[in-house]
Amino acid sequence: MINERYFPQEIEKKWQKRWDDTQLNKVYNDTDKEKYYILSMLPYPSGKLHMGHVRNYTISDVIARYKRMNGFNVLHPMGWDSFGLPAENAAIQHGANPKKWTLDNIAYMKKQLKELGLMVDWDREVTTCLPEYYKWTQYFFIQMFKKGLAYKKEAAVNWCNDCATVLANEQVIDGKCWRCDSEVEKKYLSQWFLKITDYAQELLDDIKLLEGWPDSVKTMQKNWIDRSQGAILRFKVKENPELEVPVYTTRPDTAYGITYLVVAPEYKDIEKLTTPENKAAVEEYRQNARKMSEIERLSTERPKTGVPLGTHLINPLNGEEFPIWTADYALAEYGTGAVMAVPAHDERDFAFASKYNLPIKIVIQNPEAPFTELKEAYTEKGVLVNSGDCDGIDNEKAKQAIIDKAVAGGFGEAKVQYRLRDWLISRQRYWGTPIPIVYCPKCGTVPVDEKDLPVLLPEDVDFSVKGMSPVKTSESFKYTTCPICGGQAERETDTMDTFMCSNWYFYRYTDARNNDAPFDKDVLHYWAPIDQYVGGIEHAILHLLYSRFFTKALRDLGELDVTEPFKNLLTQGMVLKDGSKMSKSKGNTVDPDEIFRNYGADTARLFILSDSPPNRDFDWSDAGVEGCYKFLNRVWKIYAANQQNIVLDYKLPEVSTLTKQNNDLVREVHMSVKKISQDISNEFQFNTVISKYREFSNAIYDYMNSKKDFTEEDKMVFSFAVVTFLKLLAPVLPHMAEEIYEGLGGKDSVHKLEWPTYEDALAKTSSITLVVQINGKVKDKIEVDSESTKEQLEQFALNSDKIKELTEGKQIVKVIVVPGKLVNIVVK
RNA sequence: GCCGGAGUGGCGAAAUUGGUAGACGCAUCAGACUCAAAAUCUGACGCAGCUCACCCUGCGUGCCGGUUCGAGUCCGGCCUUCGGCACCA
Numbered sequence: 001m002i003n004e005r006y007f008p009q010e011i012e013k014k015w016q017k018r019w020d021d022t023q024l025n026k027v028y029n030d031t032d033k034e035k036y037y038i039l040s041m042l043p044y045p046s047g048k049l050h051m052g053h054v055r056n057y058t059i060s061d062v063i064a065r066y067k068r069m070n071g072f073n074v075l076h077p078m079g080w081d082s083f084g085l086p087a088e089n090a091a092i093q094h095g096a097n098p099k100k101w102t103l104d105n106i107a108y109m110k111k112q113l114k115e116l117g118l119m120v121d122w123d124r125e126v127t128t129c130l131p132e133y134y135k136w137t138q139y140f141f142i143q144m145f146k147k148g149l150a151y152k153k154e155a156a157v158n159w160c161n162d163c164a165t166v167l168a169n170e171q172v173i174d175g176k177c178w179r180c181d182s183e184v185e186k187k188y189l190s191q192w193f194l195k196i197t198d199y200a201q202e203l204l205d206d207i208k209l210l211e212g213w214p215d216s217v218k219t220m221q222k223n224w225i226d227r228s229q230g231a232i233l234r235f236k237v238k239e240n241p242e243l244e245v246p247v248y249t250t251r252p253d254t255a256y257g258i259t260y261l262v263v264a265p266e267y268k269d270i271e272k273l274t275t276p277e278n279k280a281a282v283e284e285y286r287q288n289a290r291k292m293s294e295i296e297r298l299s300t301e302r303p304k305t306g307v308p309l310g311t312h313l314i315n316p317l318n319g320e321e322f323p324i325w326t327a328d329y330a331l332a333e334y335g336t337g338a339v340m341a342v343p344a345h346d347e348r349d350f351a352f353a354s355k356y357n358l359p360i361k362i363v364i365q366n367p368e369a370p371f372t373e374l375k376e377a378y379t380e381k382g383v384l385v386n387s388g389d390c391d392g393i394d395n396e397k398a399k400q401a402i403i404d405k406a407v408a409g410g411f412g413e414a415k416v417q418y419r420l421r422d423w424l425i426s427r428q429r430y431w432g433t434p435i436p437i438v439y440c441p442k443c444g445t446v447p448v449d450e451k452d453l454p455v456l457l458p459e460d461v462d463f464s465v466k467g468m469s470p471v472k473t474s475e476s477f478k479y480t481t482c483p484i485c486g487g488q489a490e491r492e493t494d495t496m497d498t499f500m501c502s503n504w505y506f507y508r509y510t511d512a513r514n515n516d517a518p519f520d521k522d523v524l525h526y527w528a529p530i531d532q533y534v535g536g537i538e539h540a541i542l543h544l545l546y547s548r549f550f551t552k553a554l555r556d557l558g559e560l561d562v563t564e565p566f567k568n569l570l571t572q573g574m575v576l577k578d579g580s581k582m583s584k585s586k587g588n589t590v591d592p593d594e595i596f597r598n599y600g601a602d603t604a605r606l607f608i609l610s611d612s613p614p615n616r617d618f619d620w621s622d623a624g625v626e627g628c629y630k631f632l633n634r635v636w637k638i639y640a641a642n643q644q645n646i647v648l649d650y651k652l653p654e655v656s657t658l659t660k661q662n663n664d665l666v667r668e669v670h671m672s673v674k675k676i677s678q679d680i681s682n683e684f685q686f687n688t689v690i691s692k693y694r695e696f697s698n699a700i701y702d703y704m705n706s707k708k709d710f711t712e713e714d715k716m717v718f719s720f721a722v723v724t725f726l727k728l729l730a731p732v733l734p735h736m737a738e739e740i741y742e743g744l745g746g747k748d749s750v751h752k753l754e755w756p757t758y759e760d761a762l763a764k765t766s767s768i769t770l771v772v773q774i775n776g777k778v779k780d781k782i783e784v785d786s787e788s789t790k791e792q793l794e795q796f797a798l799n800s801d802k803i804k805e806l807t808e809g810k811q812i813v814k815v816i817v818v819p820g821k822l823v824n825i826v827v828k
Numbered sequence: 829g830c831c832g833g834a835g836u837g838g839c840g841a842a843a844u845u846g847g848u849a850g851a852c853g854c855a856u857c858a859g860a861c862u863c864a865a866a867a868u869c870u871g872a873c874g875c876a877g878c879u880c881a882c883c884c885u886g887c888g889u890g891c892c893g894g895u896u897c898g899a900g901u902c903c904g905g906c907c908u909u910c911g912g913c914a915c916c917a
Binding site: 214215216218219220222223224226228230247248249250251262302304327328329330331333334335338339340341342346347348349351417418419537540541610611612613616617618619621623624626627628630631633634637678687688690691692693694695698701705769771773775776777778781813814815816818821822824825826 | 829831912
């Protein structure tokens, strides 16, 4: 029996408990079945679910349920990206224990996710802050260390004062910290890096394998890696022939036009290149550059500044001498930290040369419109001039010609350069995976023995310390013995960037409770790669690039055999309210708990999918929620008010024998199944899926409203329609569908039923509306048989009274017939 | 500046390969039910004009131009907006 009224809160609780009790969502590694791995980005346990989470997990859950009904063995797991700064800040501010704070949040949010009705096998839950997980993050780090992929170096790094830790380049946004928005400074520190640059070319090349990724994300990754093809040229110092300055350039063709050279203020040999007379000025300039914040320094509006070092270089191509300057428009981290300046053909050099009255030498000439003077740099194509025996060569060809000369002369060679830098993973914070490294006075930097993993985070730490990592306050942690010689040694106290944890969590889901290995390879290779990944666009570079790199690195370490982790990627849009992103500071948040309480999770699920396609921003509106709730009540009534007319084991009579009305309803069923199946397959366009739900329900209502009594045939056709409808609804409204199914006498679970199929022939109408146009404008519409031939359609159109009237006295030039659609008559 | 999206009613949006622009919904208005209201059901709803019961005509997918029998869709040139990158040599 189905209750007359719809009480979402009751039935949702009931079914969530039933699913738990019957282990309906348990996932087996059933290799006989075709797998489908659908993954949503794991949440950070900040305290409570927000609407972005609800959107993300509803999308992936509906996909998961849909694929399950289509016969796939579906993995749709969930876990917690649970290391990170907020837990530590809570510890500092409220004296909380980061672990307790985190686990409490996880417990609450897990309860909320269950209330959302997710089809998740919680036995595979992964929590990145637990030793059973981070043991393997440490294990992978050690493998990478042994292969030289993890290394420590002294470098200018991005330092966030507020977070009291370093940041990766990817975590600096407009010169500010990605997390707290405060200004980032440069500091010189010895830090751990991963050699992502070893994979720059592969990461770039393999973008073409990512067919199911949005172009926007692929472009962002391409731009981030940013390959450029050029050359290294080395110049001897006139005052000190032992010393050389190498430059990286993409324009070797302009090398005859060098009139000066710029090194970054941080350039390693700068002191050797400075004459005693210039020392004071150079030192002052370097000090200023150092003090300047990242934001100031990055500003392209700022006029260029610089000072000469007093020394000179010799251009091996033509023997010309030119001065060396230092200027902060040269970046220490890119290329060689030195730039050859060709003011005639580079905008930045032109601006600098104009300001300091440095010579401007034209070496590329425009053959179409030759010039003798320049008001701005000429950066277009042209022909070489003033370039010795290269004169007259097309500048594109000259690039290779001059590289050849450099190779022959031993002063340079071709070189590919990337913008991508190595990934800085050290963090001077407590709540992260400890880096499993020991410093021994005798043996040096030594990885912890694998059998001693995990290196546990210490508990005896003092969070009140300022300016250093709390880990350093743990005596028990800091002092240890060397894994090689057994002597006194100290542990690394830095922890890893949390993106290290989220790099590989999706592999752990496949074998989450394995205590002997990060995963069983056979099990992993059954599930991997991920068929569909769903998450926010804000991870387009950070997480998605790191994960691609990590997968490739693990492949080369022999840990797995996967080249790209994510076959398809769906980047969901933001959830907005009143036109701007929901945020606590703006006070425009909507609490999922409140929606669950007032309307139920099914309403929330329907609404969050209804108004916009998943990849676009979604505007939350209270009226919209209300509208969805009304729709659910409308659906409920179909079943509650007609129970006596619905049977689950209906037998549909031969379609040709049906009444017109029944025939129409059968057709509506096939059309709905077709449209909904296609829209889900086609990039998960749930908004149009839901409009089809509404159209289908409207058709069912029209049918119901037109009838007082149901004949046997009516009952069968009606049952066919509403039972099919129920299956179509099940992925989006899992609780309601279960309750109705059970009320109709269904056994087990509606989610184990097969997704309905359709027949194309039955999804078509027998007549179509033929549109008749004159000169491309619609003039008439005629109902005709859908099987009509081209000739017949043309006759129908020409014989229409209206068309006859309108074409009278005019010459028909041409008639275009589009079968099944329209006839266009061209007249003069 | 460079790269990549997007621009359609009051609003969210829809529209195989170029083929009836505005499906479906929100809001609004009207009607039914009701003592009344809510809920529910039914209907209208791009703009303008003319009639006004039905009809009919013109305009209309950011702007200008092009291709085509026919353009929201294709091509060229702009504008606006969102996102990414940005002194990368």
